[in-house]
Amino acid sequence: MDPIWAVGLMTGTVLDGNIDVALLRTDGETVETFGAYTLAPYDRSVRDLLERGQAEARVWNFDGPEPAIFAAAEDALTRAQSAAVQHLVNSAGLDMADIGIVGFHGQTMLHRAPQPGRIGATRQLGDGALMARLLGTRVAFDFRSADVAAGGQGAPLSAGYHQALLRTLGTHGETAVLNLGGVANITWWDGADTLIAFDTGPANAPLNDFMKARGLGEMDRDGALAASGTVAETRLERLLHHPYLAAPYPKSLDRFDFTAAMADRLDDSAGAATLTAFTTAAVGKGLDLLPRRPDKLIVCGGGRHNPTIMTMLTQRAGVEVVSAEAVGWRGDAVEAECFAFLAVRVLRGLPISFPTTTGVLEPMLGGRLAG
Numbered sequence: 001m002d003p004i005w006a007v008g009l010m011t012g013t014v015l016d017g018n019i020d021v022a023l024l025r026t027d028g029e030t031v032e033t034f035g036a037y038t039l040a041p042y043d044r045s046v047r048d049l050l051e052r053g054q055a056e057a058r059v060w061n062f063d064g065p066e067p068a069i070f071a072a073a074e075d076a077l078t079r080a081q082s083a084a085v086q087h088l089v090n091s092a093g094l095d096m097a098d099i100g101i102v103g104f105h106g107q108t109m110l111h112r113a114p115q116p117g118r119i120g121a122t123r124q125l126g127d128g129a130l131m132a133r134l135l136g137t138r139v140a141f142d143f144r145s146a147d148v149a150a151g152g153q154g155a156p157l158s159a160g161y162h163q164a165l166l167r168t169l170g171t172h173g174e175t176a177v178l179n180l181g182g183v184a185n186i187t188w189w190d191g192a193d194t195l196i197a198f199d200t201g202p203a204n205a206p207l208n209d210f211m212k213a214r215g216l217g218e219m220d221r222d223g224a225l226a227a228s229g230t231v232a233e234t235r236l237e238r239l240l241h242h243p244y245l246a247a248p249y250p251k252s253l254d255r256f257d258f259t260a261a262m263a264d265r266l267d268d269s270a271g272a273a274t275l276t277a278f279t280t281a282a283v284g285k286g287l288d289l290l291p292r293r294p295d296k297l298i299v300c301g302g303g304r305h306n307p308t309i310m311t312m313l314t315q316r317a318g319v320e321v322v323s324a325e326a327v328g329w330r331g332d333a334v335e336a337e338c339f340a341f342l343a344v345r346v347l348r349g350l351p352i353s354f355p356t357t358t359g360v361l362e363p364m365l366g367g368r369l370a371g
Contacts, residue, residue: 001348003032004100007085008340011077011107013182013255014204015054016218016302017047019081021088022336028344031164036092037333040084042077049073050107053125057109058256062121070109074125077107081126082134096137103343104128104141111144111254113153114359120252122154132371139370140343143352146366152358153252155185157366159197159357160345161338162187169327176287176294178313178321179335180204180303182255184283188290196290197357198249201282202258203303207275210260214268223308226276229269235262239278245285250359276308277316284317293319300324300334342367 003025010020019042023035042050049072056067085102089095106126114120128141144154162177169175172191179185182205187197207226208219220226239262244251262278263271287293297319303309304323313321324331342352351363358364 001027003027004344005035005094005098006101006103006340006344007089007099008103008336008338008343009081009085010105010335010339011081012302012335013108014208014302015047015050017042017044019084020333020336021084022330022333022340023088023092024337024340026341026344028341028348028350029164031168031341034330034333034337036088037330037336038084038088038091039332040087042080046076046080049076053109057123060110062110062112062123066123070125073107074127075130077125078127078130079134082131085135096135099137101138101140101343101347102131102135103339103341103346104131104139105143105339106141108255111155111252113252113254114148114151119151120148120154122148128368128370137371138347140346140367141370142368143339143342143346143366147353147358147360147364150360150364152353152360152364153250154358155252156187156197156199156357157342157352158185158335158338159187159195159354160352161334161341162197163189163195164341165329165334173292174294175296175298176290178283178297178299180299180301180309181335183253184279184303186283186286188294190291194291195354195356196249198251198286199253200286201245201253202255202279203301205255206258206260206262207272207279210263210271210275213260214271216268220272220276220306220308223276223306225269226272226308229267229271229273231277232266232270232274235266236274236277236281240281240285245282249289250357252358276306276312279303280309280312281316283313284319287317287319296320296322298322298324298327298329300329300331302332304331
């Protein structure tokens with residue numbers, strides 16, 4: 001198959017009010033061209049709907065009928081994201097007839113990893129059929145459900161795209177990719193046959209929730225509060241004994257599996273510092289699980305904008321870190337690009353998850369097509 005233009009969409013679990021939208025020209029195996037990218041803000045009303053939906057999802061916890069708010073939230077986010085796609089395509093001098101497919105990840109409401117004797121569960125809001133009608137093009141959506149139904153973790157799904165990016169750098173296991181969204185996930189590839197990915201622990205979610213709960217803003221901007229504080233080392237040491245951190249991969253997390261409660265009873269600066277230290281030290285523990293500990297991490301996602309996180313990664317994970325831009329990638333766009341890439345794989349009938357990335361028994365097809 002020749003490369004086609006695809007649009008990828010991503011909205012993270014931290015609900016920062018933005019839609020990541022990226023154009024990518026790809027055949028689902030290699031990247032020919034990085035197209036336009038934008039960060040499209042949601043209306044406040046949509047964000048409020050999603051926040052209420054996420055809160056109700058935690059109460060629901062996959063038990064009984066879904067919360068009624070899901071339907072309204074799904075319709076609103078689908079329409080908002082469709083408008084964002086149309087705007088990006090037009091601003092790039094293209095029209096929808098030029099687009100082969102849209103990769104619509106949707107908004108994660110709740111994710112539960114599998115346990116012995118129990119398959120996992122995952123729920124992303126996103127009406128692919130509605131988006132296909134609104135845009136007049138094919139849409140790939142619901143990327144995680146098939147993997148989960150087959151006993152997989154359903155996450156992370158970024159490994160195949162990270163592998164394609166790493167291939168352009170000629171790396172052989174000495175460099176890995178770290179994404180810092182609501183949750184932190186890592187991708188390691190040996191340059192040959194072994195591709196590994198898993199969630200290392202939390203990233204921005206607990207820290208953002210902590211800042212909001214304390215009335216300190218939406219995030220620890222520039223890591224300033226954490227940089228001014230002293231890490232509660234005794235507490236940190238206790239937190240680092242959490243069994244998840246030592247568990248073998250594949251493994252995945254919901255954004256609420258590690259919460260801001262880790263900083264309870266600490267003052268503002270110590271709390272921010274300790275949460276930041278935990279995220280970065282947990283990455284280090286994840287690196288220790290790999291067949292070969294990488295020397296360098298290429299960091300993408302919103303967390304790379306926090307210089308205190310980047311500094312603590314070097315100190316507490318014991319690894320050199322560089323931002324995605326240092327190797328010619330677009331750090332804010334990688335996740336959206338990933339779902340453009342995966343959408344083309346869905347269209348081609350290629351697998352999107354693998355035994356060493358989500359724990360499925362064999363490489364898995366995934367996603368549904370509309371339009």
